[in-house]
Amino acid sequence: xxxxxxxxxxxxxxxxxxxxxxxxxxxxxxxxxxxxxxxxxxxxxxxxxxxxxxxxxxxxxxxxxxxxxxxxxxxxxxxxxxxxxxxxxxxxxxxxxxxxxxxxxxxxxxxxxxxxxxxxxxxxxxxxxxxxxxxxxxxxxxxxxxxxxxxxxxxxxxxxxxxxxxxxxxxxxxxxxxxxxxxxxxxxxxxxxxxxxxxxxxxxxxxxxxxxxxxxxxxxxxxxxxxxxxxxxxxxxxxxxxxxxxxxxxxxxxxxxxxxxxxxxxxxxxxxxxxxxxxxxxxxxxxxxxxxxxxxxxxxxxxxxxxxxxxxxxxxxxxxxxxxxxxxxxxxxxxxxxxxxxxxxxxxxxxxxxxxxxxxxxxxxxxxxxxxxxxxxxxxxxxxxxxxxxxxxxxxxxxxxxxxxxxxxxxxxxxxxxxxxxxxxxxxxxxxxxxxxxxxxxxxxxxxxxxxxxxxxxxxxxxxxxxxxxxxxxxxxxxxxxxxxxxxxxxxxxxxxxxxxxxxxxxxxxxxxxxxxxxxxxxxxxxxxxxxxxxxxxxxxxxxxxxxxxxxxxxxxxxxxxxxxxxxxxxxxxxxxxxxxxxxxxxxxxxxxxxxxxxxxxxxxxxxxxxxxxxxxxxxxxxxxxxxxxxxx
Numbered sequence: 001x002x003x004x005x006x007x008x009x010x011x012x013x014x015x016x017x018x019x020x021x022x023x024x025x026x027x028x029x030x031x032x033x034x035x036x037x038x039x040x041x042x043x044x045x046x047x048x049x050x051x052x053x054x055x056x057x058x059x060x061x062x063x064x065x066x067x068x069x070x071x072x073x074x075x076x077x078x079x080x081x082x083x084x085x086x087x088x089x090x091x092x093x094x095x096x097x098x099x100x101x102x103x104x105x106x107x108x109x110x111x112x113x114x115x116x117x118x119x120x121x122x123x124x125x126x127x128x129x130x131x132x133x134x135x136x137x138x139x140x141x142x143x144x145x146x147x148x149x150x151x152x153x154x155x156x157x158x159x160x161x162x163x164x165x166x167x168x169x170x171x172x173x174x175x176x177x178x179x180x181x182x183x184x185x186x187x188x189x190x191x192x193x194x195x196x197x198x199x200x201x202x203x204x205x206x207x208x209x210x211x212x213x214x215x216x217x218x219x220x221x222x223x224x225x226x227x228x229x230x231x232x233x234x235x236x237x238x239x240x241x242x243x244x245x246x247x248x249x250x251x252x253x254x255x256x257x258x259x260x261x262x263x264x265x266x267x268x269x270x271x272x273x274x275x276x277x278x279x280x281x282x283x284x285x286x287x288x289x290x291x292x293x294x295x296x297x298x299x300x301x302x303x304x305x306x307x308x309x310x311x312x313x314x315x316x317x318x319x320x321x322x323x324x325x326x327x328x329x330x331x332x333x334x335x336x337x338x339x340x341x342x343x344x345x346x347x348x349x350x351x352x353x354x355x356x357x358x359x360x361x362x363x364x365x366x367x368x369x370x371x372x373x374x375x376x377x378x379x380x381x382x383x384x385x386x387x388x389x390x391x392x393x394x395x396x397x398x399x400x401x402x403x404x405x406x407x408x409x410x411x412x413x414x415x416x417x418x419x420x421x422x423x424x425x426x427x428x429x430x431x432x433x434x435x436x437x438x439x440x441x442x443x444x445x446x447x448x449x450x451x452x453x454x455x456x457x458x459x460x461x462x463x464x465x466x467x468x469x470x471x472x473x474x475x476x477x478x479x480x481x482x483x484x485x486x487x488x489x490x491x492x493x494x495x496x497x498x499x500x501x502x503x504x505x506x507x508x509x510x511x512x513x514x515x516x517x518x519x520x521x522x523x524x525x526x527x528x529x530x531x532x533x534x535x536x537x538x539x540x541x542x543x544x545x546x547x548x549x550x551x552x553x554x555x556x557x558x559x560x561x562x563x564x565x566x567x568x569x570x571x572x573x574x575x576x577x578x579x580x581x582x583x584x585x586x587x588x589x590x591x592x593x594x595x596x597x598x599x600x601x602x603x604x605x606x607x608x609x610x611x612x613x614x615x616x617x618x619x620x621x622x623x624x625x626x627x628x629x630x631x632x633x
Contacts, residue, residue, distance in 0.1 A: 021368045022395055022432040025622030028423060029053050029615060032361040034343050036325040036335060037064070038084035043328045044069055046345060047080040050361050053615040060615065069328040069347060071358050087172065090181035095209065096146050097175065097184060098153070104161045105138035126193030131529050132168035133577040133609035141165060143175055143186055145209065156184065156207045156214070164188045166202065166226070173227050178234065182209055185217065185228040185236065197531040200224050201244045204236075217256065223249055227274070231281035233257075235301070237264075239272060245532040246457075248414035250450050253284055255301055264299045268311040269449045276324045276332075285314070285332060285350075287321045289416035289447030292376065292388045294320035296334065296348060314353040318374065320419040321348075333358070337421040339392060340371045340428050370395035372431040374419075379440070379474040382466040388448070389471045390417065392427045392437040402482040404633050405436040407472045407509070409490030409497035413444045413456050413464070413537070424612055424621060425491065433626055438475045442467035444493075458539045458549045460493075461500050461557030468497065472508065484510065487633045489625075491515035491573075492581065492610065496559065499589055502570060503562025511632035513625065515573040516581045516610050519589040520560040521553055527582040563592045569599040569632040573621070576606035601628060 021027075032050040039046055045068050051060045064080040067073070077083075089096045106112055109119035122135065129136050141163045144153035157164065164186045165174040175186035189202040204217040204225050218225040223241030230236050235257035241249035251271045253264040264284060265272060273294065275286035283300040296315040302308070315321060322343060325333035331347040336355065345359040373393040378386045394403060408425070410417045417439055421428075427437050441448060443464045444456025456464050468488075476483055488509045490497050495517015502512055518524045522542045525534050535541070539549030555561060570593050574586030586602065593600035603624050605617055612621050 020370050020396070023369055023426075023428045024432065025429055025619055025626075027365065027369075028426055028429055028622070029055065029619055031342050031365060031423075033060075033423075034335070034345060034359055034361050036323070036333065036345055037080050039069070039326045039328055039333060040066070040083045041085055045083075046325065046328075046333055046358060047077070047083050048345060048359060049080070055615055055619065058614060058616045065359075067345075067358060069331065069333065069358065071356070074359065087176070090177050091179055092181040094147065094181060097177075098144050098146065099141050099165065099175075100144060101139040102142050102155065103139050105136075107136060107138040111138065127197040127531070128193060128529060130579045132579055133575075134168070134579075141167075143184065143207075145184070145207075154212070156186075156212075157188070160188075160190065161192055162188045162190045176228050176230060178230050178236075179232060180234065183207065184209065185230075187226050187228065194531075197529065198535060199244055200241065200247050200532050202226060204228050204238055224251075225254075229275070229277060231277040231301075232279065233281035235281060235303075237275065237277065237284060239275070245536050247530070247533055247536070248412070248453070248457075250453075253286065253299065255284075257304065260304055260306075262302070262306070262309070264301060264309040265311060267308065268299070271446045271450070271453065274324055276326065279327055283309075285324060287324060287334075289418055289445070291447055292390060292416075292418055292441055293318060293447070294322065294416065294418050296321045296324075296332070296353070298350075314350065315348060315355065316353065317355075318376070318419055322420075338419040339374050339390070339421065341366060342421045342423075369432075372428055373397055377475070379471050381463075381470045383463065387467055387471065388441040389475070390427075390437075390439040390441075391475060392431045392439065394431045394434050394436065397480075399480050402480055403434065403436045404485035404487070404629070405438060405472075405475065405481045406430060406629075407468060407486070407488040408437055408439040409468060409488060409494035409501075410439070410442070410445065411490065411492030411494045413460070413493035413496075414446065414453060416446050417441050418447065424618060429622065433629075435629070436475075436481060438472055440467055440471035442471070457537050458553060459557075460496065460537065460553065461504075465497065465500060465504065468501065469505075469508070476508075485633050487511035487513070487629060489513040490517070492517065495573075495581070498570070499559035500557070500562070502568060503559060503565040505568070507567075509568055511629060512568055512570040513573065513628060514570065514586075514589065516575060516578050517585065517589075518559070518581055519585040521558040523584055523588070524581065527584060529579050560588070560592075563596070566593065566596055566598060571601040571603060571624070571628040573603040573624075574605070575608035575610060575612070576604065577608060578610045580610050599632065 037047040045066050049062050049064045051062045053060050065074040066077050109121040110117045142155050142157040146153040184207045201222050206215045222244040225240050227239045237255045239251050240254045243249050255262050270288050272286045272288050275284050285298050299309050299311045319338040321334050323335040335343045336346045337343045346355045375391040377389045379389050381387050446453045495514040498512045498514035499517050499519050538553040540547045542554045544550045572586045572590045574583050590602040612618050
């Protein structure tokens with residue numbers, strides 16, 4: 001009996017040790033990335049895939065599974081797509097659609113001079129010669145319509161040098177069938193060159209299968225019109241932004257039925273991420289940022305009665321509803337994350353908003369870990385507003401000790417700083433290495449009203465920077481913050497923020513890390529691809545000397561103008577195939593830091609874009625991130 005007790009005690013001790021493990025970059029990359037493929041045709045099960053990474057092979061591999069909606073054991077399968085409805089097949093089964101590339105424009109030397117087939121020169125006469133991470137090659141993605149099993153389809157965009165899906169991030173959500181199988185509705189931006197580079201005006205186009213004619217459904221609607229989706233009763237809804245050139249405008253749900261068109265979210269003070277129709281067509285479920293999280297909402301569709309739609313929040317809690325999969329009875333299947341957990345699939349009771357976890361792909365790994373404490377704070381800003389600040393503490397946090405602290409600067413610039421779970425900017429990993437993370441919902445973020453969301457445009461170096469400093473100053477008053485070991489890190493707009501703060505921080509920070517950030521607003525304007533972005537946020541071009549808003553962006557808010565004040569170690573990270581914030585920004589900044597004699601490091605990924613996507617590169621990123629902090633903080 002004594003022997004058994006000793007053995008039992010040993011098991012308890014081992015279990016206790018396992019529960020005290022900390023998240024590391026290596027463990028992070030062992031987690032499975034869960035994404036739903038759909039709900040089975042009988043509505044009883046979910047088909048999903050899990051991506052894991054083979055670090056030695058430097059690539060991901062994917063397996064498919066099926067699991068009952070009510071939970072239970074997952075079963076590995078093949079060809080999961082055959083178990084769910086194929087949205088590319090018309091509802092009556094007579095036709096199907098697919099996309100493929102069509103060569104339309106001459107670009108390469110060999111296009112002009114076939115006999116010089118070994119030349120690699122490219123010839124451009126207009127803008128948009130490259131986009132995101134790809135050079136324009138003269139090919140465009142078109143929708144093809146096939147009848148039955150025929151091999152040759154009809155190019156419904158024949159002769160048009162435009163794309164569907166939209167580049168670089170569009171997918172199957174860019175096109176859809178009508179319930180009667182008579183119409184295909186798709187999203188396209190039917191302009192090119194300079195007009196494409198300076199406009200966000202995508203439209204919805206309806207292709208009539210019988211007459212082979214196309215109609216613009218959103219003529220005169222000048223912003224983004226995307227994500228067309230029909231209800232079961234034949235009304236069409238889509239996401240719409242009002243203003244041309246403003247890529248982060250309020251995203252509303254528009255519904256058109258016959259001649260009547262309504263904005264379901266016009267009077268709601270937020271911006272929609274994605275949506276799905278109710279089964280009976282009486283309303284819409286959508287997800288959207290709210291107060292530092294992403295939650296599920298519903299809005300009724302009054303139909304032709306023209307009654308004012310009512311928006312209602314369904315879920316509440318410290319988590320993000322990151323995607324909406326579909327229905328199973330009176331439940332909605334969604335994906336969910338929080339700062340301590342990667343995405344898993346859940347069901348939501350539509351009656352009371354209660355979530356029930358369905359998949360448990362990463363439970364075993366998380367069971368070994370001591371998780372971080374996530375704290376919601378509200379800090380008074382310099383203009384007397386209340387700002388949400390997430391504070392993430394190391395596991396086993398002890399308030400009697402002092403900890404190095406990182407100000408996290410979010411990108412976007414109008415991206416929600418919510419309960420997201422990143423495989424690069426991962427707060428759980430940062431905290432587990434012994435750092436306190438301070439993550440402010442500064443001006444420019446959705447989830448705090450449209451006015452707060454829009455306040456960053458044309459004010460990059462103004463109130464958003466003061467918001468950062470308000471946040472770090474407030475938290476730094478705590479006795480457990482080591483005031484001699486405070487750093488600041490960020491990517492994209494966060495990278496811009498680091499470059500700007502490096503010249504305007506008044507000795508607050510001891511170390512900086514900037515990833516893919518804007519260093520010189522002028523050269524950024526001269527080399528970025530989507531000019532509508534810098535036109536809107538900067539207020540115009542750098543040569544518009546009479547434009548006061550633009551001149552402030554290129555002078556007062558331009559990080560390069562404050563390099564003389566740089567006095568702090570800085571690591572600069574850059575992707576070579578980032579054409580949104582091209583690599584010259586990082587190279588200029590690194591050169592300045594080196595010539596000023598500052599401890600500085602350049603981490604250059606020649607084959608990565610604005611993100612780091614390859615497994616081994618991702619792990620190097622993490623290791624270098626913490627090596628730099630260990631050396632400088």
